[in-house]
Each structure stands twice: as C-alpha cells, then as structure tokens.
Amino acid sequence: MNDLLLNLILTLDASFRVCTPLIFASMAGLFAERSGVVDIGLEGKLLMSAFIAASAASVFGSPWIGLLFAIFASCIFAMIHGLASITFKGNQIVSGVAINILASGLTMILTLAWFKSGGITPTLQGDERFLSITLPGVDIIDHIPILGVIYRELISGHNILVYLAFATVPLVWWVVYRTRFGLRLRAVGENPKAVDTAGLSVEGLRYKALLIGGILCGIGGAYIAIAHNAQFTKEMTAGQGFIALAALIFGKWHPYKVLAACFLFGFLDALAVRLQGVVLPVIGEIPVQLIEATPYILTVILLAGFIGKAIPPKASAQPYIKEL
C-alpha cells in the first residue's frame, strides 16, 4: 500500500517537472491567441531558446545568463512571427511553421559552427544549470506520516523555474482578467474593429501579446535545456510546443483550465515513462505509445465537440485589415 502511494507521489512529482515547459509555452500561446494571433511556432521558440540557453550557460558558466539569452532569442523569433503575421498580414500558420523549421535548422547549424558537434552542446556541470531547491522545513514535516512524504518528494526539491511556472498561472489570470491590458487583449482577439474604433492600436496590442509570449517561451525553453536537462540535444523539445498548443485548446484559453490540461498531459507523460515495460494481467505489456498519444487524441475529441465546446477567440488567425 505504502509502495503504491510512494509510486503515485513519484509519478506526480515527475508530472510537475514534465508539465513545467508546457505551462510556460501554453501561457505564451494564451497571450498570442487571446490577441488574435495563432502561434503554432511555440515549438520552434522552445527549441531555439533551449539551444541558446544551453550555449550561453556553457559559455558564461551561469544559468541566469543562459536564461536571459534564451528569453532574448525567443523574443526575436516572436517578433519575426509578428512582422510576418501582424505587420505584413501573412498567414499565421505558415509563419509559425516557418519559425519551427527555422529553429530546427538553425540549432543544427549553430551547434556545428560553435561547438563542432552535430546538434548537441557541452554538458553543463554543477551550478551551470538550475539545481533543485530544498524548501525549508523538510526535516520537521518529514516526521508526519504521508504529509511528510508529500512535502519532501512532491513539493520540495524542484528547481526555481518549476515554482516560477506555477506562480505564472495566477499572474496570467490576473493580467488577463483584471487589468486594462487584459481587457484590451481579450477585446482585440474577439473583435479588433471594436478596438480600432475605440482609438486603440490593434497592431500594438498584438505585438505586446507576442512579446510576452516570447518571454514565457524563452523561460520554457531554458527550463528544458538547463534545468530539466544539462545540455541541448537535437530536437530535444520533441513536440512539447504542440502539446502546449493542445493544452491551450483543451483548457479553452483560460489560464487555470489550461494549467489543468498541462498537468494532465504532463501526468500522462510521466505515467508512460513509469509504465514502460510493465506487464499487466489480461492486457499484457502496456502500449506506452498510446499513452503518449493521449493528449493529441483528447484534443481531437474535444475539437470534434464531444467534451463541451472549444470556441477560440473569434478573430484568431485573421490578420486585421482596416476596412468598413
């Protein structure tokens, strides 16, 4: 019994770590899509910032510098997306796909140019990366049964970016629903004409939203390379940007629901790892691939209208062209 509990706690613990980049990326996507810009380039921004974070952390020997560079790189990519889809009113999906391809190609070329290796950066040692933090009071609470284990294994012992991810969500909620910027953001994604005729700049708001998304994606990418792992490896984001997008739809563009979706998807991923090779009676060996595919399957079912309705912001994916 105790074994099962510990296993569950460890799986949940892993879920926290797995869902952290999903949270950053999906919150980035939330800002973009709430402003009316579809951001399919989350994956590319994660990948690029993961690479830049690992490179900078390795060169400068500090994860904080790595993080800063990662944010900067991700923001540049976000602005490229903005230029193509806001200023030049191009197709947002095409621009996003281009960003993904660009990131994939650039990371390969730059590892080759900078580190003479095809797709990997040097391994980070010790405090060149973000390390786990032991929260105060572990020793005291540890004596309490169950709660002690939960506190020690589940709550304590993550790196700073994990805590930051979970703190970001209420902050995003507050910005979106309680501030002037949030009101305008929601308006511009629903009816940009209303925003324009209210004397506000549609383009300005959308650029701001993408910039915030760039910052968040940068943190998410840095987490993958220099907190969760200790180096950049080829295509290491492995579709997490797309899972984040799925979580965004699954959570119906609402911060807390998106968080729940991220956690669910993270949990499924952690479960898949844990169940690798486990043989169950009747079923036999668990098809791990099926569990890994679950986020996508769930999203498709949701979009088909079986679990409630996912209504995106009305103006999303439409470039704003001023006309009557």
Place this chain on the structure above:
Amino acid sequence: MDQSNIAIELTDVDKHFGAVHANDKVNLSVKTGTIHGIVGENGAGKSTLMSILYGFYQSDSGQIKVFNKKFRATSSRQSIEAGIGMVHQHFMLVDNFTVLENVILGSEGGALISESLDKARIELTRLAKEYGLEVELDVPVESLSVGMQQRVEILKGLYKGAKILILDEPTGVLTPQESDELFRIFEALKKQGVTIILITHKLREIMNITDYVSVMRAGKMVAHRQTSETNPEELAELMIGRKVLFNIKKSKAKSGKPLLIAKNLEIHNEQGMKRVSEVSFEARSGEILGIAGVTGNGQGTLLKALAGILPLSKGSIKILGETISPEITLNPAQLRNLGVAHVPEDRQKMGMIADFSASETALLGYHNDKEINQGIWLKRSSVKANCQSIMEAFDVRPTNPDLKSSSFSGGNQQKLILAREFERDPEVLIIGQPTRGVDIGAIEFIRKRIIEMRDAGKAIILISVELEEIMSLSDRIIVMCDGEITGTVDASDADEATLGMMMANALISQEKSNEAQL
C-alpha cells in the same frame, strides 16, 4: 452663418480608393445641436465621408474643422478626443464582454479595470437617466437585442464625451418600434445640445426626424436643404439624379401567358430581418417587368428569393409549372434546370470568382452539364470551346477563355456573366443591376440583348437602381418602398416624377392622410 455654432465644417474633402473617386470635393457644414441627415444611395460615398471624420480613413485633400478647430484624424482616438462618437452600421462591440466592459474599452482610466468599472457604472446610470438609455450593465452584449446593442453603442460614444454623434444607417437593423424608440432618444440628445449626423437612404426618416439634410450622389454632395423646405420627391430625384436617356429602339411587347406568378410574398434577409412583405406580381412571356426603388427597399431580397437563394416566409411563387412556398423550396440549381436564369446584383461577389479563369467563371452553376462532363472529369476542351463561343456571341474582350476573370473590365465581366445565363436559353430571366459599373458601349450592348431575349418570348424581371434603365427597358414597372409594392404602372405612362413619388411612398401616405381626414 454664425461661425460659433458650427459643429463640423468640411471644405473640398476629397478621397480616392484606387480608381474609385469615393468623395469628390465634398462641402458640408453641420450646425451644433441639430439633427443633420445625409442621404444618398449605397455607394454614394456617405460612409467613406463619415469614416474620414472618425479617423478610419484619411482624406487625400481638403480641410475639416470640428468646433472651429482644424482637424485631421489618423486614428479614431483623435476623433474621440475632438468629441466625435460614431455608431457604425455593424456594431463595434465585443460580443462576450459585458455592456460595462464594452463601454470602458479604450477609456479605462487606470491600469486596473475594477476602478474604471465602478466609475463607469455611476456615469452610465446618470446618462441612462438623462437620455432614457436604460441598458442592463452586467450582461454580455451578445445576449441583448439589436436595439439594445445600439443603445450600448450610443452610450459608448456619450461616455467618451461625444458632442457629435454620427449614426450610419441606424435603423437598417431595427424593428419599427425600435426605430421609434431611437428617434425619441435622438430628441433627448438634441435637447442636451448633442449634434447628430444621421446617414441613411430612407427618406421617411429624414423627413420625420432631421432639421437639415444633405444629399450625396456618386461621391459628390449635390444639395443641402432645410428639411422643412423640401419633400421626399425632390430628395429622391436628387439622390438618383437625372441621366441621359439612351435611345433604344424597342417594339411594343407581345405579352404572352404569365410564366411567373408571385403571391403575397414575405421574405426575410440573411440576417433574419423582414425585408419584403405582401408582394404580388406576374411576369409574362415576351415582357420585361421592371422593379424600381431606392436601393435597400427590399428589391435585392426579392431577387434572391426568386433565384432560390432565400426561402419564402409566406406566400407562393408559381414558376414554369412548379410552385415554391415556405414548405416547398427549390434551390438555385433546380430552378436553373427548370429554365430560370439569374444574373446577380453583385457580380463580383455572386456572379463570378475573381481568381477563376474566364472559362471557369463561364461554367459556374452549369458545371453539371452533360456536354462538359465525362465521368468525374471536366472536359477542359469543351469548357474552353463553350466559353470561346459565348464570348464571341457577347463580344467579350479580350476573347481569351484562359484569362483570369478579375483581369476583365467591369463591362466585359458583366457580359460574360450575361452570356453564361442567356446562352442556355432560359424561359425566365431574373436580372439584377445589369449595367452597374459598366462602360457606355457595353451598356447599350447589354440592353439590346435584354430586349432581344424579350422578343424571343422570355419573361424578364429586371431590378435596377437606375430609374432611367427601368424606364427605357421595361414594359411594366412595379415600384417598391420599405419592402412593399407602392405602385404598378405601364412603362408608357411612367414618368420620373410619378415613379419618384412612388419610390418615396409619398402617394400612399398622401392617400392615408386623406383617408384620415375623411
């Protein structure tokens, strides 16, 4: 005129959109605290002019003064600051926002919205009392009726400090009761010194509610009047304008049996608004039936219903042996197979696909014809040959079936569409605006072809905003106003004055008032 009480003064305002001269040296002066109507047909340039005032577009040249200050807006913000509020034809509301949120958007005050909401609530309650503009503040606007949404738009303007309110076709989406309510609000606003500019093409509204009226036609401001010193007939004439009559030789019609009989039609448009009611008429073979009226009085909706695009709400249409009713509908393809051809009013939107080649546009609607199909494939050679032959028959230039539809001039596009419909030898032709935006040479050609079809014994229903076209082509004319038939005349007895009166519905209201006196 006393300069101090002029709210808006436009001098020689000019605006081009590519080749289109939307506003041609427009002059206008609006007195403070009055209701000033601007009338004109669709496309006369009224909305463009107001969009310039609201900072949506910038004029190419000319001068604008608002409350005697020079004014040039590059964004709506400057217009709002100058005291101009605008209620657009299509509301600029965020559907899933509450009324309160919609009102404060853009003028929130602080960085947090809670304070702004509280402030707005107090102010809106005051405005609501003052002008009789009560609206529930905490419900999403999508749950409100259209009339209520319009109030939100007006409140938005007032909350932002508007001293001048521009309303673009405000009653187009309202029920008559809601319109009356709106006019009552106008009076209340006027009493408080608010200046109202009302853009419309409904003459009844102009006569009932405005103090002054300016008429626009084809981008030009053609007349300014004090409302009390003008009448609907004069305004209708000014809006439509007298045009040179083309001399078209036309023998007397040999009317045959009725091919289309419409009885008591009631039709709602795509937005669900009732646009046609109690309309009955017959179209006979060998005869052109013209339907006249100021744009937007239900003719377009009627045309769509006749072509099978909109369903009937009431009444019936007997057409070539079939009957259409609210229960039994025929889609456009079925009607086409029966022998009904439809030339839509808007050729760009409904008649063709701009990116298609001419030969593809020439088969739209007839893509299932046997001679161009072979199994699941289109016979490209037949498609091309067919297009080549109808292009030659209708003198479409350049005679090149591979050219993109959008590369042809307006006149040649129209000829291509007419050729497509005419060459299939239909029995009933429903033709909307056959010569809109078409050069003079093509106009003559098209009109001759229409008369040829008549002489071949077809029944033709012609809808046109060009009164002159209706008069020179039709054998019988019915006039529509506000969705109803306000007159039926033989073309030989028709003159512009009588038709103009019918278009403004002046005859009927005169009779009504006579009856009331008796």
